[in-house]
Amino acid sequence: MPEGDTVFLAGHRMNQALAGKTLRRGELRHPRLAALDLTGLDVLGVRTYGKHMFTHFSDGNSLRSHFRMDGSWHLYRPGEKWRRPAHQARAVFEVDDRQAIGFALHDLEFVPTSEEDRLISHLGPDLLAPDFDTAEAVRRLTADPSRPVGLALLDQRVMAGVGNLYRAEVCFLLRVLPTVPVSAVDASRAVALSRKLLQANQWRPEQSTTGDLRVQHYVFERTGRPCLRCRTRVRSDEIDGRFVYFCPKCQKG
Missing domain, CATH: 3.20.190.10 (MutM-like, N-terminal)
Structure with a gap:
């Protein structure tokens, strides 16, 4: 998607x-x-x-x-x-x-x-809107502290715009597995990272989260390849029917 x-x-x-x-x-x-x-x-x-x-x-x-x-x-x-x-x-x-x-x-x-x-009234704040409401996004993200962060980030009722790519990359940058509860992450940083990554790519078709278009992603669709940070092989699994990608060493849970 x-x-x-x-x-x-x-x-x-x-x-x-x-x-x-x-x-x-x-x-x-x-x-x-x-x-x-x-x-x-x-x-x-x-x-x-x-x-x-x-x-x-x-x-x-x-x-x-x-x-x-x-x-x-x-x-x-x-x-x-x-x-x-x-x-x-x-x-x-x-x-x-x-x-x-x-x-x-x-x-x-x-x-x-x-x-x-x-x-669209049921949706959370649009991450690319000039008047993006950070406080409201944080409130919605933390409304269910026990929910896995990987599911919460993908929920458009929390923030509008995050898909499977940015879900994986935000979790990597937070250094947590997608399965950890929202209560275990810095919600403000999760929101800020989501907005930052989308803004970095909004004016081009290429989507890079690393800042390097030659190696565009840290873990997304890199199953079996070495983590860019520690060289451990990236793994993938399913959450609620969608693939998630993660480094088993860099990301804790």
């Missing part, structure tokens, strides 16, 4: 490509929305919140898209070949000079712009 920084960058690029322009083609190929034709509407702008993207239209409505596990928005020049099969397209937007194609977007909703906040 894409991390919050991936969604943020996609939203930024969509906004640059579409905002202020009229849709020459506006198809929604989703079972619930297939009858809608957005052709002729102006795109007012695109914003993101955590892993949710909202495209605003001149009729007072918004399209909410969530990437889930395999969804994505692609931008193309007119006539350029799509990089994914056409049958995976769930939204096809065309303006004079660009195409925006939403692939495998299983979670789409078309709602009045004035009501879009109700779709």
